[in-house]
C-alpha cells in the first residue's frame with residue numbers, strides 16, 4: 076500500500092471513530108490538571124477580620140465529642156441535595172457523614188428546587204443549594220443565600236462564614252454540624268454575592284416553608300436580616316437579635332431566635348459576645364429551661 080493510500084485509510088478510520096463517539100454522546104475531551112479557581116470571597120464580601128477561625132481539616136465526623144442529648148427527632152438524617160463539587164474546589168468545611176437516603180424526609184422537594192426558574196437568581200447559578208444536615212431536626216440555622224463557595228460546592232456555609240458557623244455549633248454549642256439542619260432563604264447565588272432582594276426572598280419562600288414543615292424544628296436561628304425577612308417578615312437585626320419570636324409561618328410551630336450572620340461577625344468580631352448570648356438562649360430553649 077502506498078503512503079497516500081495508507082493516509083486515506085487512516086483518515087477514514089478517524090472519521091468513523093469521531094462519528095461513533097458523537098453518536099455515543101462524547102462531544103468533548105477531559106482536560107487534565109485544570110487550573111484551580113481563584114480564592115473565593117466570604118459571602119457578604121469585605122475583608123474578613125482576624126476573627127475567622129483556622130481552616131478545618133477535612134475528615135470524618137468527630138466521634139469523641141461529649142454533647143447534650145442528640146437533637147435528632149428520628150433516625151433518618153438528611154444530606155446536602157447538591158451534586159459533587161466541581162474538581163479543583165475544596166470547601167473549607169469538612170464533608171458531613173450522612174446516609175445515602177438522607178433526603179427522604181423532603182420527598183421530591185430537592186428535585187423541584189433544582190429545576191426552579193421562578194426568579195432571576197436562576198440565571199447565574201452553577202447549581203441550587205438545598206441545605207444539609209439532619210432531617211427532621213430540632214434546630215435549624217437559616218442564612219440568606221449561597222455565596223461563591225456554596226454555589227460551587229452545592230453545600231450551604233462552606234466558606235469562611237461557614238467555618239465560623241461550624242465553630243459556633245461545634246465548639247460553642249457542643250453539637251455536631253450533622254445534628255442540625257443548615258439552609259438559606261434563597262437557594263441560588265445572587266450575582267456578585269449581593270444581598271437577595273425582597274422579591275427574590277418571596278419567590279423562594281414557598282420552598283423554605285416546605286423545608287421547615289418537613290424538618291419540624293423546635294428552634295430556628297435566623298442569621299441576619301434577609302433570614303429575618305423570610306422568617307419573620309421584618310428586618311432590623313440589631314433590635315431583633317436575642318429575642319424569641321413565635322413562628323408566624325403556616326405549618327411551622329418553631330420559635331425563632333435572630334442573631335448576627337457569621338459573615339457579619341467576621342467583619343465585626345465585637346459582635347461575637349452578643350451572638351454567643353443568643354446561642355445560649357437557643358440552648359436553653361432546646362433544653363426546656
Ligand code: SF4
Nearest residue numbers: 191194197263278279
Ligand atoms: S432563588 Fe429560589 S425561587 Fe429563585 S430560582 Fe432559585 S430556587 Fe427558584
